[in-house]
Amino acid sequence: MSDDEVFQELRSICAKILSVDPAVITRDADLREELEADSLDMAELAAATEDRFALVVDLETAKAARTLQDVVMLVRAAG
Amino acid sequence: MSGRIRVAVTGLGVRTPAGNDVKTFWSTLLDGRSTAAAISSFDASGLPVGFACQVPDFDPGDYVTGKQARRMDRTTLLAVCAAADAIADAGPAEVPPERRAVVTGTGLGGNETAESTLLGPSGPTALYVPKVMHNAAAAFVSMRHQILGPSLTVSTACASGGHAIGEGLRLLRDGSADLVVAGGAEACVSPTILLAFHRCGALSQRVAEPERASRPFDAARDGFVLAEGAAFVVLERLDDAVRRGARVYAELAGYGRTSDAHHLTTPDPDGAGAERCVRQALADARLSPADVTHVNAHGSGTPLNDVTEARVIARLAGQAPVTSIKSVIGHAIGAAGAIEAVASALTLHELLAPPTINLDAQDPLCEIDVIRRPRPIAPGAVLSNSFAFGGHNASLVFAPNA
DSSP states (O other): OOOOHHHHHHEEEEEEEESSGGGGOTTOOTTTTOOOOHHHHHHHHHHHHHHTTTOOOHHHHHHOOOOOOHHHHHHHOOO | TTOOOEEEEEEEEETTBBBSSSHHHHHHHHHHHOOOOESSOOOOOSSSSSSEOOTTTGGGTSSHHHHHHHHHHHHHHHHHHHHHHHHHHHHHOOOOOGGEEEEEOOSSSHHHHHHHHHHSSSSOTTTTHHHSSHHHHHHHHHHTTOOSSSSEEEEGGGGGGHHHHHHHHHHHHTTSSEEEEEEEEEESSHHHHHHHHTTTTOOOTTTTOOTTTOTTTBBBBBBBBBOOOOEEEEEEHHHHHHHTTTTOOEEEEEEEEEEEEEESSSSTTTTTHHHHHHHHHHTTTTTGGEEEEEEEEOOOHHHHHHHHHHHHHHHTTSEEEEOTTHHOBBGGGGGHHHHHHHHHHHHHTTTTEEESSSSSSSSTTTSEEESSSOEEOSSEEEEEEEEETSSEEEEEEEEEOO
């Protein structure tokens, strides 16, 4: 799966979690500051990412993610 | 007697099969239109009982954002909307947030979330626990309305809603709060719960005529019709309500709660627990059985409940006209007692009791005055009963605002 395909998948997941239009989620948008994600949203994103890409995300690593690009990097690193 | 705190019902809110607002709810009850129908929310064709009373056209869009809605089970959504309506209906009470309380009742909590997750292909999301926990509605109501005092949840199956309102009364009486939002919610019309109630013999089998299936006190009754919904009341001290010029629907004058300690699902056939409950509620209200002018019965339509309850009513308040609104709206489990409390408050406010439908031939074992058409009542005590699986009993007594 290409970098962009991973991003598109994650963007769709994230839009559902945050109940926002996928178009507002850019690679570098700050999930917490700009998209108003709270701890529960971040936990949902981590779990949904694990399920979608069949990987295990270390909780501390997941907490450090600020943008969707950070999550793309996590998925790529695990793959 | 002096110095006793009297409590007023000043706000009502509902989401029920009979309507998503109090006015529609009340007119549907008075018209006696059954709300039972084939289930529309999922494919129930494979189930032995495929009908229920569901909340039509429920749209929480004006109350919660999409993101908030994702975090709520349907039970919580119903509760949040009904509670918000009750608070708006009560008008501005100007009670400090620290002096506000909320008590919610539910029998099965976030059932839709639990069922779809456990039977679904993927595991739980991060929202699973906060969506299924029984206290979710109390949490959201407290956040939405800045309720910083007690926020509690009672779970006593079919009596949850009655107990929640009764415990709310006690919070006011004991000085724990100056304003209480109390009620119940349930969204349990799901494949598993339907089949489970069917398998324990509680549901009506009248699949060819859903609208005639819920027939409390009728000789041909064969079980209850599953329902969903939510109802909330706003309670405050009567003198506060009068001082601020609030509309008082009724006084919530008494509360009884007892246990059968008899059987997991069947009532004590002597009705001893139920009778003690009613007596306790009337005594709490400083009223006597002779003061009862209307009974809003638990009246589930199961063969056993109705005989037991009718005997208790006949022994204590045989003079009073009786109604079971479950004939119209089915049995909403943990919400039922709260929905019936709202109907009881309206009955006193309007001095008009709604009818029991499908009463074609009253069971001769139920020797009480069950009313078939709306009937004017004298101002007096209105008794609302809730009896639950587990032998949990709750009775509320409403009195005219005088």
